[in-house]
Amino acid sequence: MSAAIVFGLCAAVAVGLGLYGLITDPQPLRKILAFNILGSGAFLFFGVVARRGAAVGLGGDPVPQALVITGIVVAFAATALAVALLLRLFEATGAATLSWDRPLDAPDDPDA
Amino acid sequence: MSVALDVVTIVAVSGGAFFFLAGTIGLLRFPDTLTRLHALTKADNLGLGLIVLGLLPQAASVRDGLKLLAVWFLVLLAGATVSQLIARVARQDGPPG
Amino acid sequence: MTIATTYEVLLAVMVLGLAVWIVAARETFAAAEGFVAYGLLLPLIWVRLGSVDVALAEAAIGGGLGGVLLLSAAARLRSTEMAVAAARPGRTLHLTAAIFSAIVALSLVAVVLFLPEPAPTLAPTAVENSAATGLGNPVTNVLMAFRAMDTLLEKVVLLLALVGIWSLAPEQLWGGRPGPRHEADPRGVLAFLARLLCPLGIVIGLYVLWAGADYPGGAFQGGTILAAMWLLVMMAGLTDAPEIIRRWVRLTLVAGPGVFLVVGLGGLLLGNAFLAYPAAYAKPLIVAIEIAMTLTVAATLGLLMAGPPERRV
Numbered sequence: 001m002s003a004a005i006v007f008g009l010c011a012a013v014a015v016g017l018g019l020y021g022l023i024t025d026p027q028p029l030r031k032i033l034a035f036n037i038l039g040s041g042a043f044l045f046f047g048v049v050a051r052r053g054a055a056v057g058l059g060g061d062p063v064p065q066a067l068v069i070t071g072i073v074v075a076f077a078a079t080a081l082a083v084a085l086l087l088r089l090f091e092a093t094g095a096a097t098l099s100w101d102r103p104l105d106a107p108d109d110p111d112a
Numbered sequence: 113m114s115v116a117l118d119v120v121t122i123v124a125v126s127g128g129a130f131f132f133l134a135g136t137i138g139l140l141r142f143p144d145t146l147t148r149l150h151a152l153t154k155a156d157n158l159g160l161g162l163i164v165l166g167l168l169p170q171a172a173s174v175r176d177g178l179k180l181l182a183v184w185f186l187v188l189l190a191g192a193t194v195s196q197l198i199a200r201v202a203r204q205d206g207p208p209g
Numbered sequence: 210m211t212i213a214t215t216y217e218v219l220l221a222v223m224v225l226g227l228a229v230w231i232v233a234a235r236e237t238f239a240a241a242e243g244f245v246a247y248g249l250l251l252p253l254i255w256v257r258l259g260s261v262d263v264a265l266a267e268a269a270i271g272g273g274l275g276g277v278l279l280l281s282a283a284a285r286l287r288s289t290e291m292a293v294a295a296a297r298p299g300r301t302l303h304l305t306a307a308i309f310s311a312i313v314a315l316s317l318v319a320v321v322l323f324l325p326e327p328a329p330t331l332a333p334t335a336v337e338n339s340a341a342t343g344l345g346n347p348v349t350n351v352l353m354a355f356r357a358m359d360t361l362l363e364k365v366v367l368l369l370a371l372v373g374i375w376s377l378a379p380e381q382l383w384g385g386r387p388g389p390r391h392e393a394d395p396r397g398v399l400a401f402l403a404r405l406l407c408p409l410g411i412v413i414g415l416y417v418l419w420a421g422a423d424y425p426g427g428a429f430q431g432g433t434i435l436a437a438m439w440l441l442v443m444m445a446g447l448t449d450a451p452e453i454i455r456r457w458v459r460l461t462l463v464a465g466p467g468v469f470l471v472v473g474l475g476g477l478l479l480g481n482a483f484l485a486y487p488a489a490y491a492k493p494l495i496v497a498i499e500i501a502m503t504l505t506v507a508a509t510l511g512l513l514m515a516g517p518p519e520r521r522v
Contacts, residue, residue: 003217003257008321010221010254014228016314021232023306026297027289029237029282033244036275037228040251040267047258048321053330059259062347063331066356069266069348070363073429073506076270076278077370080513083282084374087516096289186409193402200398 008048014041028086028096032079039075043068117169124166131159145202149195156191160184217257224250237290241276241283248272261425262348265417269433270510277440278514342491345423352427353495357484361473364466364502367509371462375453378517384454385518393446403445410438418503422492428499432506439511450515458508465505469498 018038022031046064053061090096131154138151164184171177210218227247234240248271255264335347335355342354352360378385393399418431442448451458472494476485486494 003213004324005321006214006217006221007254007258008324009318010225012314012317012321013225015317016310017225017228017232019313020306020310023309024298024303025232027237029279029286030232030240033231033237033240033279036244036271036279037231037247040247040271043263043267044251044254044258045317045321047255047260047263049324049328050260051258052324052328053332054259055330055332056336058332058336058347061330061332062335062351063356065260065263065348066351067359068260068263069352069427069429070359072263072266072270074363074366076275076510077367077513079275080278081370081373083278084377084516087282087285088377090286090289096286186406189402189406193398196398 004048004051007044007051011041011044011048014038014044017041026097028089028098029083032082032086036075036079039071043071046071120169121166124162128159128162128166131155131162135159146199149199149202153191153195156187160187220250220253220257224254238280238283238287241279244279245272245276248276260348262346262421262427262430265425265427265430266433269430269437273437274433274510274514341488342486342495344492344495346421346425346427348425349421349427349495353498354486354491357469357473360502361466361469361484364469364505367506367513368462368466371509371513374513374517376517378519382518382521384452385521386450386452387512387515387518388443388450389519390449391444391446393444395446399445400447403441403447407438407442410434410441414438414503414507418499421499422496428502429506432503433510435503435507436510436514439507440514443511443515453512453518458512461504461508462512463505465498465502468501472498 015038018034018036018041021034022038025031025034046068047060050060050062050064050068053064055061086096089098135151135153135155138154139148142148142151161184164180167180168177171180224247227243227250230243231240231247234243249268251271252264252268255261255267332347335351338355339347339350342350344350344353375383414431414434416431417426417434418428419426421427421431443450472486473484476487477483480487
């Protein structure tokens, strides 16, 4: 049971958990959180591939590591944009979902 | 000599781990925010301090040892500040009902 | 089971436990707190996988900035908790989602267990070609030289996300200052922390940038630390968020991709390909690009966190 296998299994479970949270939770912020877990699990896969590619004295293959660093930054940028959209929706409509059947105490759409 | 250093490391790190355990139990079991903060600061100050102290003999050079101490200092700073801020908000909210 | 494997299994179990907490917690604020802890434990996994640069990036960007972003959003959206909780989907959707997620997770487990042996790797190629840049950190080599195009496009993506966030402001507030005015006590604890930590943080951020040439570190990690220091100073009320219409803000934001593009086009005109570094000047060029990139990353990440403009003055 090398490190790669242990963390590969961890990555697979993280992806599954993130996917489940993304589909079932009605609140967009929880979906964003679950999406981040899904993304981190996918990045861990790259990490497992990098670890298995350790050779010529390096601890890991540097190419997947560079891809993951790029991925982490881009994922954060996407999360920031998603959160900004959600907060704008909340400011504009007073509700935090896009559901058609809004709960009764949400105000009607006031123009921003 | 290195056996003595290893013994110091094991004793200090175990002491640090005990304080972390105590702090975590306090966090889970104490009744309100202020007492929980009190428990957490034990974990930060004593727990991390003992662990850093225990790792100092194992440091590769003086500079690495100074880096470990800097880590402890920064965690102390952050912990103390955040505890003050949380305690201020907790005091404004008043005692729990 | 060796001690190392026991440690790894325990670490994986803790991280997965936190992931379950994030998905299953009742309150969104509690889930966001769990996300901060998750983002700080993941780097330990990355260190075990031998990727220290990624561990630094994950701790700073994923745990640090991402945690702050989601915590503040959860706090602002607290009033919608009860209303949205009423809209929970029914049992069938939960069951279908669970089965689907389990299938995906199991297929990934199968992929992990049947990865090809011996593992294909680009490490020898990366090490052979490292003489082209003279840098000691192989990941920095890949980021700045071998896959420099990806890094350039990533800077542009960051800028696009920022423009997307700015575009959410109402028409009359365009060009204003993002975020509320933070009125912290100038002699209070937060201001003290900002005054004490900020100079330290700037030194550490610049050191991480500089050391990234030969040791783990780099422009993204250093830039994120600088962005965090800027955010701390803004939150302590010691400085205000800048108006996004100011020229220095715009120049700082385009400095990174701009310098990158200029060097790339220079490589096209004077060398043999876009982003080709002439061998003698490779290291100074890369360092110059990294310095510009760090400034841009710091400004962009800070402004991404600050959000769309909310006031004019």
